[in-house]
Structures are given as structure tokens and as C-alpha cells.
Amino acid sequence: MNNIIQLSIAKDFSKTPGVRFPSEGNYSGEEFRDKILIPKLKEALENHDKLLIDMDGTSGLGPSFLEESFGGLIRKGYNLDELLKTLRFKSDEVSYYKDDVITYMKEAANEK
């Protein structure tokens, strides 16, 4: 109950995440969202835990990767308020990633 589940993009997925779709190259945002993020998110939601996503340690996170990963959660049917309550972000190296992710989720919710 209200534990923090940790997910590191660099350690649990790739240090070199890339494109939006798997058809465009490896380590895509869609692959990260479906194979890594959603299972952890489900676990966090079921147990009423927080999911802390560590965005440090990669060679760079592109806007398409971040949009597909997190904006894509909204398109997959997750509720924005629920996500904002559950997800926490750590982005010490590049401070704006965190703001971008929240913006992408809000934009995806507005477009629904």
C-alpha cells in the first residue's frame, strides 16, 4: 500500500531508447510502453502504489519516444488523473523531460 515501485528506462529498457514505433527502429516508445511501462503501471494501480520512473542514464530521450510512451497511455485508455496520481518522475540530468511527459499526457487527454 503506497509503496514506490521503481522503473529505470536505462536499466530496465535501454540506454539508447529511440524512435516512436517498432517499425522505425529498435527500442521504440511503443515497445517500452507495452512491454515495460504498462505491466509496472498495472502492478502499481492494483496495489495503490506509486510508480517512480527514472529517466536518467540514457543517451537521450526523443520527444516522439516520450510522447508514444506516456501520451500513448492515454490513447490506451488510462485516465489522466489516475496517471498523474500514480506516476512520479525522476529527471535530474535533463530537467525538462519530466515537464514534457506531463504535457504529452495532457495533450493526449485533450485530443481524446
Next chain:
Amino acid sequence: MKNKCICLLISFAFGLAVGCLPKFIWDFHVSVYSLITFIITIGVTIYVAKIIQRSTQYKVSQNQMLVSKVNDIDNLVKNIHSLIQSDGFSYKQLIASFQILYLNAEWIINGINEIHPQLNNRESSSLLKEIRKIQKISTYTPPGKESSEISISDDKVSYTQSKRDEVVKVLSKLRASLFNLEVDIYRQ
């Protein structure tokens, strides 16, 4: 002829001055107080001149260092510019180049703002926003459909000519902003 006239006039003036010399009274009685005041005045003058010289030199070398760091950012922008010139460049390499550019720019701009806080709201503060904007223009593909301007396959990117022109344009604008920042630093 002109030079000869000038020499003649100078010789005349010198002769006149020497001729007047006996009229001056030489007084070798100097009070201790005047002597001390004189020495202190000379000492303080030399000290102040040295401090001013040192602080000016420090400021100049500090500004030179900052400008060379801004040049480093410019070189990173140039690297991105050459990377995108031909089709088939690596998407991941572009993303990594932008991260390196952003982190370097952030580090250098923090340094500039610390040394010249008055520059804070001018060129320097808008640079980071500009870099983020350029990264998005150069790498963002829309959700749910393929981009009509950026095609990516096996991590290799191809731009349409209009997209390449757009990216080159914003990179050039960024380089102009970096140049303006250098000018602003030299003005401090």
C-alpha cells in the same frame, strides 16, 4: 623646410626657457610631512593602478573563457548541421547530439548567468528554449500515423527537402543567437 622651421622654433623656446632659469628659486627645504604625503600618494597611486589593471585583465580573460565555451556550443550545433545534411543519418545519434548540446548549453548558460546576471533575461535565457524547440522540429513524428516529412526506418532518418530546409533555418537562427550572446559577453 617645414621641419627646419619647427626645429628652429623649438630651439628658440628651449633657449628662452634656459634663459629664464636663473629667475627660479631653488628651495631644498622639504618638510618630513610633505615627504611622507608625497611617498604615500605615489604608493597609493601605483597600488590603485595595479588593482585596476588586474581586475580589467581578470574580466577580459573571464569573458574570453565564456566566449570560448559559447564557441563550443556553436561547434555542437555545427555537428548537428552536418549530421542532417545527408539522408540515412542515425535517429539515435541525433537525439544524443541534442542531449549533449542541451546539457552543455545549460551548464555554460548557468556559468554566464552567475558571472553576468544582467544577461539573464536576454539571449542566454531563450537559448535553452530554442534548443528544445529545434530538437522537436528535427525529431518529432506525430502519434498514430507516419510523418509526411520525417521518415525513419531501421533508425535511419530521411527528411523531405522542405523539412531539411526548416531544420537548417532554425539551426542557423540558433547560431545567430549564440553569436549575439558572444557580443553581449564582450560588452560586459
